[in-house]
Amino acid sequence: MAEPAPSLRIVIIAPESLTPGPDADAEDLGAAERSRSLRIGLLESGYNIVAVLPSDMFMPERLAQIQPDLIIVDAESQARDTLEHVVMATRDARRPIVLFTDDDDTTNVREAIAAGVSAYVVAGLAPARVKPVLDVAMARFQVEESMRRELADARSQLNDRKVVERAKGLLMHRHGLSEPEAYSRLRKAAMDKGLKLADLSQRMLDAADLLG
Secondary structure, three states: OOOOOOOOEEEEEOOOOOOOOOOOOHHHHHHHHHHHHHHHHHHHOOOEEEEEEOOOOOHHHHHHHHOOOEEEEEEOOOOHHHHHHHHHHOOOOOOOEEEEEOOOOHHHHHHHHHHOOOEEEEOOOOHHHHHHHHHHHHHHHHHHHHHHHHHHHHHHHHHHHHHHHHHHHHHHHHHOOOHHHHHHHHHHHHHHHOOOHHHHHHHHHHHHHHHO
16 A cells, blocks of 8 residues: 655745756756656655745745745755755744755765755655655654754753742842742742742842842
8 A cells, every 4th residue: 555645845945947958068957857856756755846946035935934844955066055045044943954966075965964954865866765865854853853842941941940049049048048948938929920930030030130
């Protein structure tokens, strides 16, 4: 039984001209063939190509409007500028990015991965291999996002603990309380006001700073 077609909404960022002219050289022909194979692979795998966009100044607005699940950069050699535009356009709403290119410079590979690209594919990918590549890219992106959230949560919890410790210290200093007594007073006040302990502690510290 065939696998169900993926429901991912894909945007392709590609050069404005995908059809080589009569004076096209080998590089242009190769790029056109790569683009054709990529689209065949996406369509045969059942992906939903919602738009093909050029890398221009309007790309961030268009991506924000379309809200794709995954972005494919179909770039010629020297794709750094295009990639930078895509990464900047998705900075506030991160999405998996897959780069298909004919540039096999290993330096560019490392820079692309560091910039947030989930998969970097050099020319020569058969249409049948497109789906496995995107599956891996999605899985990698999800793992990285999970780790990013866990790190952000850990930092937030650490900051909360620091705020509570400062508030306890303030109460101990001003009212001559022991640490358990200060914590108990904070906890009761937070419960009475329906606030998180860290939020109440921060409010208390802010008020103390204001009053001096």
